[in-house]
Amino acid sequence: MSVQTGASRPAAAPQPRPGITSLPGYSRSAAKATVRWIASSNESPVPPSPAVLEAIAAAGKGANRYPSLAGDELVATVAARLGLDPGQMLAGAGSLALLQLLLSTYAGPGDEVIYAWRSYEAYPILVGAAGAAAVEIPLDAAARHDLDAMAAAVTEATRAVIVCSPNNPTGTVVDRGELVGFLHRVPPHVLVVLDEAYREFTLPGDEGVGLLADFPNLAILRTFSKAYGLAGLRAGYLAASADIAANLRRAALPFPVSRVAVAAAVVAWAEPDRMAATVAQIVAERDYLAARLHDRGIRVPRSGGNFLWIPAGPRARELEAACLDQSVSVRAFDGEGVRVTLGGREATAAVLAAVDTVPGLAAAIQNPLPAPAGA
Numbered sequence: 001m002s003v004q005t006g007a008s009r010p011a012a013a014p015q016p017r018p019g020i021t022s023l024p025g026y027s028r029s030a031a032k033a034t035v036r037w038i039a040s041s042n043e044s045p046v047p048p049s050p051a052v053l054e055a056i057a058a059a060g061k062g063a064n065r066y067p068s069l070a071g072d073e074l075v076a077t078v079a080a081r082l083g084l085d086p087g088q089m090l091a092g093a094g095s096l097a098l099l100q101l102l103l104s105t106y107a108g109p110g111d112e113v114i115y116a117w118r119s120y121e122a123y124p125i126l127v128g129a130a131g132a133a134a135v136e137i138p139l140d141a142a143a144r145h146d147l148d149a150m151a152a153a154v155t156e157a158t159r160a161v162i163v164c165s166p167n168n169p170t171g172t173v174v175d176r177g178e179l180v181g182f183l184h185r186v187p188p189h190v191l192v193v194l195d196e197a198y199r200e201f202t203l204p205g206d207e208g209v210g211l212l213a214d215f216p217n218l219a220i221l222r223t224f225s226k227a228y229g230l231a232g233l234r235a236g237y238l239a240a241s242a243d244i245a246a247n248l249r250r251a252a253l254p255f256p257v258s259r260v261a262v263a264a265a266v267v268a269w270a271e272p273d274r275m276a277a278t279v280a281q282i283v284a285e286r287d288y289l290a291a292r293l294h295d296r297g298i299r300v301p302r303s304g305g306n307f308l309w310i311p312a313g314p315r316a317r318e319l320e321a322a323c324l325d326q327s328v329s330v331r332a333f334d335g336e337g338v339r340v341t342l343g344g345r346e347a348t349a350a351v352l353a354a355v356d357t358v359p360g361l362a363a364a365i366q367n368p369l370p371a372p373a374g375a
């Protein structure tokens with residue numbers, strides 16, 4: 001055993017891989033426990049159905065046993081309705097776990113991963129944690145993905161491109177025609193990850209899943225956290241080519257989804273009318289808030305999610321504080337804007353009351369955008 005001294009002496013504590021200590025952190029929503037309306041995390045305001053609660057209780061009784069090796073029942077249930085082979089799918093503890101698996105399996109040191117920015121705050125963290133370099137392509141003036149710039153940014157080092165549609169936090173949607181055009185421009189050896197966490201809130205709801213047959217480099221992420229209202233249980237799924245799915249299974253942890261989460265997700269999946277009713281309620285509230293903001297001269301991007309983006313620019317923190325004063329927690333991004341998750345009409349009224357206490361907000365809005373539908 002050798003003991004080193006002086007300059008060559010190793011650090012006194014274990015050190016993570018380069019880059020880990022400089023990763024950005026996830027933001028926390030302000031004072032969740034003390035607010036009346038939580039509009040900061042894009043969750044569903046609707047608690048689980050009685051049938052889901054029953055399934056949770058029943059599954060809990062078997063908690064002394066491991067769940068299936070790979071969320072098998074959930075995979076089979078979802079694959080059947082989507083018309084996919086179960087071999088093309090994986091289940092995970094939320095779609096985020098599956099994104100981490102994708103990135104760490106397909107990218108590493110020396111590789112690049114492209115995504116739009118601003119987008120979901122997990123992307124820089126997970127790309128960095130995989131050891132790859134993030135290439136962030138600014139959203140265009142309408143807060144949409146700049147797909148031309150994203151395609152042009154592909155280099156020999158690019159391993160993956162993430163497309164977030166609807167985009168968190170701006171809500172903007174990449175429509176099917178745009179996506180197909182983009183997929184034709186990305187070389188077939190580059191993975192395209194389509195993050196569809198909010199897809200159910202986009203009407204009409206055509207599915208990226210239909211593109212898998214034509215684009216074997218496409219991987220689609222979906223979740224039970226948003227429209228299905230199971231954020232607290234952690235369940236999501238991935239659909240891709242059988243080849244991508246097989247590679248991911250090689251690198252995946254066993255038992256990725258708990259018995260309770262599998263049972264709840266399978267029952268929630270079997271209640272599509274309930275999910276559709278929740279979505280319809282949220283979409284109506286989203287359009288109402290967009291129209292009331294428009295009445296006040298505040299134009300927001302048309303959203304396909306369960307949230308709206310108010311591009312308040314330098315007034316973002318002020319608006320966040322005004323919302324907290326009205327007992328609503330929202331998500332503010334410094335100097336950029338505020339994301340409001342839709343809930344019930346009372347919460348919307350509180351947000352509007354907050355907006356009315358920030359003088360000159362309309363003038364601070366960045367990138368004036370077209371009027372929302374029905375405004």
Ligand SMILES: Cc1ncc(COP(=O)(O)O)c(C=O)c1O
Nearest residue numbers: 094095096120168197223225236
């Ligand atoms: C775009 C996007 N993708 C993925 C997720 C994470 O979803 P899950 O709960 O399935 O991990 C979120 C959550 O906010 C999100 O906004």
